[in-house]
Amino acid sequence: MVKRSGVLEFAVLGILHEGPMHGYVLRKRCNAVLGSFRAFSYGSLYPCLKQLVAAGWIAEDTDASPAAAAGKRSRIVYRLTADGKEHFQELVAESGPSTWEDDGFGVHFAFFGRADTATRLRILEGRRSRLEERMDGFRAALTRTRERVDGYTLELQRHGLESVEREVRWLNELIETERQTGTTAARTTAGDGPDPSVHTSTT
Amino acid sequence: MVKRSGVLEFAVLGILHEGPMHGYVLRKRCNAVLGSFRAFSYGSLYPCLKQLVAAGWIAEDTDASPAAAAGKRSRIVYRLTADGKEHFQELVAESGPSTWEDDGFGVHFAFFGRADTATRLRILEGRRSRLEERMDGFRAALTRTRERVDGYTLELQRHGLESVEREVRWLNELIETERQTGTTAARTTAGDGPDPSVHTSTT
DNA sequence: GTTAGCATGTAAGGAGTTACATGATTTT
DNA sequence: AAAATCATGTAACTCCTTACATGCTAAC
Known part of the structure; x- marks a missing residue:
């Protein structure tokens, strides 16, 4: 029973606000956004994704693109559920100890625009x-x-x-x-409505 | 098999240069020296001590003080062995990745006087x-x-x-x-001879 | 047609923490 | 004699990493 939670979970939910992605790009995007503060490996990301699905915070859509249609292992696209958005808002608002840690703060701050x-x-x-x-x-x-x-x-x-x-x-x-x-330093739009930040873009 | 190594091991060996101690004071001294950089719990300290004994870096003397002499659980006093001193010198000189990490660097630096x-x-x-x-x-x-x-x-x-x-x-x-x-900022005495730093003191 | 990189995963381990259990000694 | 604090430990869990296994697809 390899339980998972905490900072990676938070980051995944945060990133998925940008739109649906599959694991591979999610990790890249994640490490790009969190920049020099934290980096995650696939070994933790994929199990984490499964947990989040089990919890109902995210859902997986097996890629509907034409290329997939065969019996092949299609890529799995993850998207945030309504519950997930709600959960993320709770996490953002959370003032638990981990938020005050150096690591935790950097990551938390990276998604500050959504609080x-x-x-x-x-x-x-x-x-x-x-x-x-x-x-x-x-x-x-x-x-x-x-x-x-x-x-x-x-x-x-x-x-x-x-x-x-x-x-x-x-x-x-x-x-x-x-x-x-209240809202000068950033375009503030809390977790509802269309995304306040970046959408997946060509890099 | 709960393996242990790294920063706690290093700190323990570093602290034990001050003289023999038992676990309880070792931890206090440790958290005092490392101050705001790191703190360890007994749950990791005691197993770590056992490992270090098994490795031969430290040795345990069951407290020879008069109070102990009965069949009671006597306090265990740990002291550095010659091998342990040698090993510590290797660790101090080590330039592995963990040394460049934030945590690792703080702890390493705390024992800089011995390099x-x-x-x-x-x-x-x-x-x-x-x-x-x-x-x-x-x-x-x-x-x-x-x-x-x-x-x-x-x-x-x-x-x-x-x-x-x-x-x-x-x-x-x-x-x-x-x-x-070379030696202005600190009283430099590498790992031989009598201690360059603090001896256990009343606090 | 083979290297490079996309894509998904699992098993084992690392470095600790929390919570618990227990008992000795000192202080009030 | 009760409360604090000294002293030693274990079990379960956390949260992540490394190394491995696998297969697909694009570029050269």
């Missing part, structure tokens, strides 16, 4: 308070160990602290923008 | 070239998708790029220092 302003604000603020905790941790470590640790550990902690501080400033800007305008 | 200058330089440069690849990835993504993606994805990529650039600058400084002095 509404209130959700976005909540997620951004959640992430920020997580980072603030980390900052405290760094600062505590820095004062605690300043004398009895070698220069490298110190350097690492300093660099870590500065990175986190930078990200907090970034989040502050985003939160500010979000508060003022 | 020699040449090794340190190699690792720092390896990390840097990894980051440079990532930078290229970000830049490519930024130009590729500038028009057909919503503002959030763009923001994310920009922030990501800047973070990586910052880290590259940081690495450059470290590499520079390392090249000039």
